[in-house]
Amino acid sequence: MSEPSPTRPRSERARTAILAATRDLVAEVGYEQMSIEGIAARAHVGKQTIYRWWKSKSAILAECVLEGLILPSRELPPDTGDLRDDLLVWFRGALHELGDPANASLLRGLVSAAADDPDLAAVLYERLTGPQEASMAARLREAEADGEIDSALTSTAVIEMLFGTIVYRILSRLDVGPDLADGLIDTLFDGLRGAK
């Protein structure tokens, strides 16, 4: 209904170039050292074109994350009937991916950026956990119905615990080896009391 007087449309070319430059720079020099001026230069774009559409460096990053330019996303594997096994497979994969030094470094940059930008935080953590969340909820319900587990935790809590641990290790710069996965999944299912 509204008729915003006709004007030159936003340049998709510029938008894409900016996101790509940001993706490259954050990987090359890190979030803190990356400057908006540098992004503009790399993208052959005027600074104003950036400021026209984004309000901060972290907002550009948020869009990169949203577009999947930065963090890969990992779906839960197909249901094999054994939730514990499926989770283990999936979690090992996630660990392997995020544990790679380049990705670990990138993740630290993103966390740093998200630490003082709630909007980026929302996007980042949604991107990190979102894709798994829904199917995880369904699986937990099934497993509970099957008697495989007696769930005391929501899918959100499970995911937060797993990712929280990974992120914590990455932030504190501890190794993120594959055996971490086994220990966590074991504890998650059996608890410290161990399997009966």
Next chain:
Amino acid sequence: MSEPSPTRPRSERARTAILAATRDLVAEVGYEQMSIEGIAARAHVGKQTIYRWWKSKSAILAECVLEGLILPSRELPPDTGDLRDDLLVWFRGALHELGDPANASLLRGLVSAAADDPDLAAVLYERLTGPQEASMAARLREAEADGEIDSALTSTAVIEMLFGTIVYRILSRLDVGPDLADGLIDTLFDGLRGAK
């Protein structure tokens, strides 16, 4: 024999003022917005005095953390014989403390700073978990001997899991309520299968 060339000793007054100014500023404006010039001005200190003794903003912060000026530390409570109960009490306290908005915000700043300063990271995470680690190890051993648990995890892993979850929630800006403690401790001990 020794003839310590006549030299003026480092000013404790200046050192203290700098740390105090840093502590105040990081709380007031956040880590990113805090500048070394701002610290110098607030501490009535020349910039050179800062650069003479610290190599970066995060290094000052690291010293603040080391001196206990910033993060409170929480010891494990005395052993009542029931590890699960003791952990619950302790963890509820830690959650309460870190969940306070002011502390949460401060923690985000510290994490952000530590994300690209490994030295600060070491100090910060040591400060966060260190005091609990040793006694936790002892307790786990005892509990295992008593048959209370069948430990599959090291004390480090337990602590990382608990703190990882808190830190994750704080970073993602989710509420950190006291019930989180119960859920996590339950799962930690019983696993998803639940208590027998």
Next chain:
Amino acid sequence: MSEPSPTRPRSERARTAILAATRDLVAEVGYEQMSIEGIAARAHVGKQTIYRWWKSKSAILAECVLEGLILPSRELPPDTGDLRDDLLVWFRGALHELGDPANASLLRGLVSAAADDPDLAAVLYERLTGPQEASMAARLREAEADGEIDSALTSTAVIEMLFGTIVYRILSRLDVGPDLADGLIDTLFDGLRGAK
């Protein structure tokens, strides 16, 4: 043969609005601070419409001057038979007009603009002196014929001397009082030697 393809004629509405906006802005904020964007906004006109017809800020100003929107023009008074008296009357009027602070300020802006635009310079100084020049030449010839003067200067030189002095005082921000007129006219006619 010629087939002037059908086209929309230039909008007089836009042209007028642009000149008016320029006239207003140069008075309000001065030449340097006046921007083409500001003119476009004030005139509710697209920037392109300005760039289509004028090549610079000073060119718009030149057209304003040409249209008489900015500088008033002052003709020589009717011939009363006494050239000296006529000049005095006229010059006092010119001084009064240009000496008014608002006009003085405007004149400084115009001079500034003309200083690096020869085209504007031509228009501006023609506008300033042109109307008087022709009749001045005739009067000088008559006065010479009558023996009133023994002209050694062309009308151009006389005018330049008079306007030069006014402009100089305005540029150097000295007062331009009415007594300046008497002194100058006296000297112009009698010279430093004074009347016989």
Next chain:
Amino acid sequence: MSEPSPTRPRSERARTAILAATRDLVAEVGYEQMSIEGIAARAHVGKQTIYRWWKSKSAILAECVLEGLILPSRELPPDTGDLRDDLLVWFRGALHELGDPANASLLRGLVSAAADDPDLAAVLYERLTGPQEASMAARLREAEADGEIDSALTSTAVIEMLFGTIVYRILSRLDVGPDLADGLIDTLFDGLRGAK
């Protein structure tokens, strides 16, 4: 009496480099096209060093003028007893100098800059006329005593008339030939009525 706490003194090296760069640039590209950034780059100086000591482009120019880096200054010639002749010699020289295209262009730039900076205006016009003013006053008094003239004008007025005319011709981009000097001096002494 005041004791401004001891601090690093202003760098004469920087100050000089800035003035020299300004002098060069204003001649090379003109006042309008000269940027503070360009001055800083040419002088190998931080922009802040400029902004710390000068409040505008024209203020730097004013200091250049004050230091005699830009406009040459021309003293009145020694007294030969004939004021008219002395003035003629001096004025021809001034005309020759200012009439040189490079200097004319420079003068237009300075006038333009002075048009919206009263401080520069004061410095510029003082520099232009100041050195002559005092001796001119003395000469006029002597000449009057000798009966050479019957002065109706102050030294200031004489100088303004002469310089006003030159400046006016330079601004309006008319030729400034040597014969202009003769005409002006003739009129100045004899008036339009001519010599007796």
Next chain:
DNA sequence: ATTTAAACGAGACGGTACGTCGTGTCTTGCG
């Protein structure tokens, strides 16, 4: 009446320069 092509208002674009802030280094005189 329909066609048609330039003029129009709007405003996004790649740039340049602005004036400010913070960096890390340096240069003073004082204690």
Next chain:
DNA sequence: CGCAAGACACGACGTACCGTCTCGTTTAAAT
């Protein structure tokens, strides 16, 4: 020689305009 003060060269910030470039709409002359 450490210190408070602060000037220095440098680089990035976020803003203002530059002159050019699309957009869809308007409009008057030539069909």
